[in-house]
Amino acid sequence: MSSPGMLTAVTPPTAPIRRIAHLDMDAFYASVELLRYPQLKGLPVVIGGGRRREDDMLARLREAYPEREWTGDDLAHIPVEFFPLLGQYAGRGVATTATYPARQFGVGSAMGLMKAARLCPQAILLPVDFDEVRRISRLFKQTIREIAPVMEDRGVDEVYIDFTDVPGGQREGGRVLARLIQKSIFQATGLTCSIGVAPNKLIAKMASEFKKPNGISVVYEQDLEQLIWPLPCRKINGVGPKADAKLQGHGIHTIGELAQRERTWLIQHYGKSYGAWLHEVAWGRDERPVQTESEPVSMSRETTFDRDLHAARDRAELGAIFTRLCEQVADDLQRKGYVGKTIGVKLRYDNFQIVTRDSTIDHFTNEATSIRRQAGLCLKRVDLTRRIRLLGVRVGSLARLGEVPPEPERPPGPAQLF
């Protein structure tokens, strides 16, 4: 308030404060299933064990109940008692996720299916419906982009969003915009999400876990000591089980304890890059921008066999799988419009040891035969006397088809022998 004759202080327009949001869909895979099959609500359901194939589901139902006419439409409203027919606890798969009633029995993501079956044998197992998951994923991301266009895709169920310059993005530290996005996603998909808004991606990611499900957490720079430092180091995105164990070995359990260590000490014990990074994140510093576009670095296909295979004794089977993997990678590259020149293989032996071999050729390719030939040469460089559990084929050093750098002139060489 000012009286006549008094000078009025004019507040200069202030620059917007950096506000970054991390959005995480709540129990995404399970929620997509419950949207499709509301009759499963409240029941223990384990999602995983491979891809959903409707023809396979129909075949199982027809076999079990031949007296009934089964059509594709029936799959939309299957009675609960038929669900156990659609999946089966077998093989070497893992659970992608589990509904809360199943989690009460100790079943969780990344758990082997056989163990899940032991813990909760009455749970319904549903193979993943990737097409439906991808459809809902596209839908919620499109909804976000219409409100806040600077969005970074971080996988099927999570994104970063730059709120800084979005109208309303500064109100209540971003809470108002977060609320609008939550509401819009629910209207578009029927699903809930949790959002953390903070000065950067690092803290936003941690903040989105504070209130789940359907929560919003707003963190300011000055909250670091009170909200972030008491958290265990494992909560930092980039500190996995190995780094956490090493930190624990040094008596560092919380982010606050990490922050108290000297930068030089961290570099000495954790390396120049990782040590310096640990120091930065402990102090809540992260300048990474929200990236709206990114190019893939590599594409690969891999598969775990139903049983461990031996290169000599199972040569035909292994050869067929190898060829199929090369064809799949080539198909992925062609479909997405890429070529690559680093071709490699990955093997996991029966003892879970992983080996990789790759080599860079002098031209770009996305042809299955060419990939097969080069990957075959890589395969000759590994120990094939051990039984193999997993085989993978990878193509890296990618370039967009049509934007390939010109090939160097090559003298004519000897004819390819195989």
Place this chain on the structure above:
DNA sequence: TCTGGGGTCCTTGAGCTG
């Protein structure tokens, strides 16, 4: 009857070159 699949990034060591 533990432990998937598809990615990225970093470190380390070998080999090459000026």
Place this chain on the structure above:
DNA sequence: TCTGCAGCTCAAGGACCC
């Protein structure tokens, strides 16, 4: 010509993420 060094690329493996 030999040696040491720095800088670079490539290959392999490890850690991590969703």
